[in-house]
Amino acid sequence: MKYNNEWKKDVIKQIYKVLSVIIAFVSAAGLWYWNIGQGWSENYHGYLTLSIVGVAFSVVYWGFAKMYQAQKIGIFRLTELAYFQILSFGIADAILYIASVLWFHGFDKLSLISYIAVLAMQMIIIVALIFVCNRLFAKYDEPRKILIVYGAEDYVSFLNKIHAKKFRYKVEGCYEDSVDIKIIKNAIDKCVSVYLYDVNKEVKKELILYCNSIGKDIYITQDVEELITMGFDISHTFDTPFIRTKRMPVRWYYPVVKRVFDIISSGAALVILLPVLLIVSLCIKLYDGGSVFYKQIRLTKGHKEFYIYKFRSMVMNAEKNGARLASQNDNRITPIGKVIRATRIDELPQLINILKGDMSVVGPRPERPEIEKQYLEELPEFGLRLAVKAGLTGYAQVFGKYNTTPEDKLKLDLLYINQRSMLLDLKLIFYTIRIIFIPEATEGVAEGQVTAMSQEKR
Known part of the structure; x- marks a missing residue:
């Protein structure tokens, strides 16, 4: 059947x-x-x-x-x-x-x-x-039966993501990697797919071999170190095969072409979108009489600071009690702000930053210095994102969310940094159009959270 x-x-x-x-x-x-x-x-x-x-x-x-x-x-x-x-x-x-x-x-x-x-x-x-x-x-259709094996403490956040798609997935079991491997294997036999979430190396190796032998799909998280060295070839200099990490060099013309593309595209977009910019500016001004734009210090390539421009989507003095990300149902967001945030219109003034050279069209999203400082305490590798110029859109924006954890955001950005090219930039721009009206992409952090660092790590 x-x-x-x-x-x-x-x-x-x-x-x-x-x-x-x-x-x-x-x-x-x-x-x-x-x-x-x-x-x-x-x-x-x-x-x-x-x-x-x-x-x-x-x-x-x-x-x-x-x-x-x-x-x-x-x-x-x-x-x-x-x-x-x-x-x-x-x-x-x-x-x-x-x-x-x-x-x-x-x-x-x-x-x-x-x-x-x-x-x-x-x-x-x-x-x-x-x-x-x-x-x-x-x-x-029936929900896909899956098994989760975890080693990290924050696996609950991943489990919640699975439960949010219950019409697609049914979790048959959730085991810590310290559980007897025989019990896990017996559970695998009853499932279609297996997800290994930060599992220790010995258990990972045994489960990969077992799943391969019985034809089960297996999904594995990757460490930051694995993503950094993901480009490789095989060395046969000796009779023992070695994997040689090999980062693909950026083409000599790429920075020049990318900058020319940034200038032309941002300039053209500002001209074409001028009516939208004027209408939004008028709506914000008429709502509460406050400033139309909101500027904030952000970080770009080499930890260089710059002022980022956005349409103001929150009440005036929204951060008088300190910097924090927007949460779900945040009462600081104005009615107009909800609309422009949901449609990403609040980001359009950053076209000026791109024209100035502070940012690029595609790259890691620029983080605030004080928030990055908090992330670095838990994740020292987070600074690797700043090897390239910050961008209006990018890998993490397309495949992540506003509340994506810093570690996952770093992994997504490293995927971009290691593969960057004009072709990838164009693909990400077209992907960005795809997510503009997807509500989940602008989902805020949970109530009580200041940053996107998961509750379990705080």
């Missing part, structure tokens, strides 16, 4: 993927035919042109759909999948529109309304498809 359910779920996934690509192909070819190339379908060249347009659009759409995980039916909620699909189709439609303009050398020959109408039609059809497929998938 279980095998049949898995087969049915796979069929639903494939149907969803195929139909979404068909929607992309038909809508693009139809848009081109009705808006640009009427009459082309009457001969061979017409069919060929429409086919090329449809395929090209489908490839672009599929690339963004994969990036935004818009094809992950059964994993995300209906609203999340709809949002990811809107982004994927919307960006692909925009590229098609720009290509059309370049093809015909002018905006006056094309109708933007028809593109908006097609996007609306795409959304109606795709949301209906998501709804049907999600319901069918849920009918045959």
